[in-house]
Amino acid sequence: MCETCGCNVTHGNRHLAYAKNELGVSAVTVLKNLLSENDSQAAHNRAHFDQQKIFVVNLMSAPGSGKTALLEATIDALRDEFRLAVIEGDLETENDAERIRKKGVPAYQITTGSACHLDAHMIHTALHQMNLTDVDIVFIENVGNLVCPASFDLGQHANVALLSVTEGDDKPAKYPVMFRAADAVVLSKIDLLPVLDDFKPVLAEYALRQLASSAPLISLSAKTKAGLPAWLEWLREQRAAQGERVRRGEIRRPRIQGDGVRFHAASV
Amino acid sequence: MHELSVCQALIRQIEIIAEEQHAVDVKTVYLRIGPLSGIEPALLAQAYPLASAGSVAFGAELRIEIAAVRVRCQHCHAETEVLPNRLICGECGDWHTQLIGGDEMLLTRIELVKRSAVLMEAQHV
Numbered sequence: 368m369c370e371t372c373g374c375n376v377t378h379g380n381r382h383l384a385y386a387k388n389e390l391g392v393s394a395v396t397v398l399k400n401l402l403s404e405n406d407s408q409a410a411h412n413r414a415h416f417d418q419q420k421i422f423v424v425n426l427m428s429a430p431g432s433g434k435t436a437l438l439e440a441t442i443d444a445l446r447d448e449f450r451l452a453v454i455e456g457d458l459e460t461e462n463d464a465e466r467i468r469k470k471g472v473p474a475y476q477i478t479t480g481s482a483c484h485l486d487a488h489m490i491h492t493a494l495h496q497m498n499l500t501d502v503d504i505v506f507i508e509n510v511g512n513l514v515c516p517a518s519f520d521l522g523q524h525a526n527v528a529l530l531s532v533t534e535g536d537d538k539p540a541k542y543p544v545m546f547r548a549a550d551a552v553v554l555s556k557i558d559l560l561p562v563l564d565d566f567k568p569v570l571a572e573y574a575l576r577q578l579a580s581s582a583p584l585i586s587l588s589a590k591t592k593a594g595l596p597a598w599l600e601w602l603r604e605q606r607a608a609q610g611e612r613v614r615r616g617e618i619r620r621p622r623i624q625g626d627g628v629r630f631h632a633a634s635v
Numbered sequence: 636m637h638e639l640s641v642c643q644a645l646i647r648q649i650e651i652i653a654e655e656q657h658a659v660d661v662k663t664v665y666l667r668i669g670p671l672s673g674i675e676p677a678l679l680a681q682a683y684p685l686a687s688a689g690s691v692a693f694g695a696e697l698r699i700e701i702a703a704v705r706v707r708c709q710h711c712h713a714e715t716e717v718l719p720n721r722l723i724c725g726e727c728g729d730w731h732t733q734l735i736g737g738d739e740m741l742l743t744r745i746e747l748v749k750r751s752a753v754l755m756e757a758q759h760v
Contacts, residue, residue, distance in 0.1 A: 391748055391752040391753070391756060393656065393749050394747075395746075395747065397745060398741055399648060399741065401645050401674070401741065402641065402644055404647060482637075482640070484637055518672065518673035519637075544673040576730050577723060578720065578721075579723060579734070
């Protein structure tokens with residue numbers, strides 16, 4: 368479908384395409400995603416990453432769920448295995464990037480000012496400031512926000528959503544757009560579970576499955592390192608799978624964007 | 636929160652189309668938005684006058700069609716309308732479903748006034 372010649376007019380949308388108009392007014396059928404500009408930039412970023420054989424993970428969560436702490440623990444565990452780089456997104460301060468640099472990993476801080484999410488253009492600007500030669504995995508730590516980041520494709524290969532046990536086990540039901548977009552969900556700060564008897568991990572998983580998500584739920588504590596091996600194993604598997612896809616010339620978008628593309632082609 | 640940036644992207648798309656169509660005015664803009672797109676229609680409508688100020692899209696009526704959330708069951712193949720945070724099959728309850736509607740954020744159609752129409756009218760007068 369080319370969006371220009373009219374071949375995207377189907378029985379489902381014909382009533383929109385050929386509606387009667389007031390005299391002098393012409394109708395143009397568009398059927399274009401509102402964020403198509405962002406999506407084109409994201410595809411461009413993804414092509415950059417694939418060309419350099421880099422696996423890219425977008426970390427999303429509410430503020431304070433432990434995204435940076437998880438990255439620190441991940442760097443400690445994988446520093447001899449992979450070359451890592453991090454793109455940090457926050458409204459203000461260089462604090463998170465400095466925490467990552469202290470671990471000896473290059474980090475680029477995007478300060479969004481008042482914007483509540485990262486978009487593909489910000490990532491593209493960051494990429495041109497970074498030396499990604501020989502990097503194996505790039506982590507993008509999105510702005511702490513369970514709403515907006517889920518709507519913007521950045522060019523990543525996988526989305527990871529963190530849910531800390533201090534938040535509430537019904538979070539996936541309250542923020543379905545975000546949790547549906549996750550390829551893996553990390554249940555963080557599980558060292559606090561003994562004092563938080565009102566958080567039931569099994570209910571968090573139930574709420575996630577209600578979103579028709581088959582994403583693994585990985586429980587861990589970045590502080591005590593409990594459960595960390597399962598997260599590291601998921602990363603290794605996903606990176607290997609991405610390497611295979613690049614060798615076969617396949618392009619991988621996070622689960623949801625892929626679904627969306629299929630659906631829009633089929634039903635509009 | 637991010638509706639303003641989405642709205643700015645929408646205006647850029649309208650401007651491109653208006654230019655391609657040699658339009659002098661945009662009358663109506665039709666969108667289809669699903670609850671799982673992450674966009675709040677009311678906030679988008681609020682952002683529209685601000686985002687469209689000074690553009691050909693300013694003053695146009697914004698009509699937003701809300702898409703239903705629908706899933707297709709991979710187990711019993713039923714297609715059912717469901718709630719945004721309960722995407723399991725409405726028929727058999729299986730969670731192996733595929734979303735077939737409800738995550739759209741589409742610009743579906745624009746009604747505009749072409750320069751040629753204005754010229755024709757001027758000739759008639």
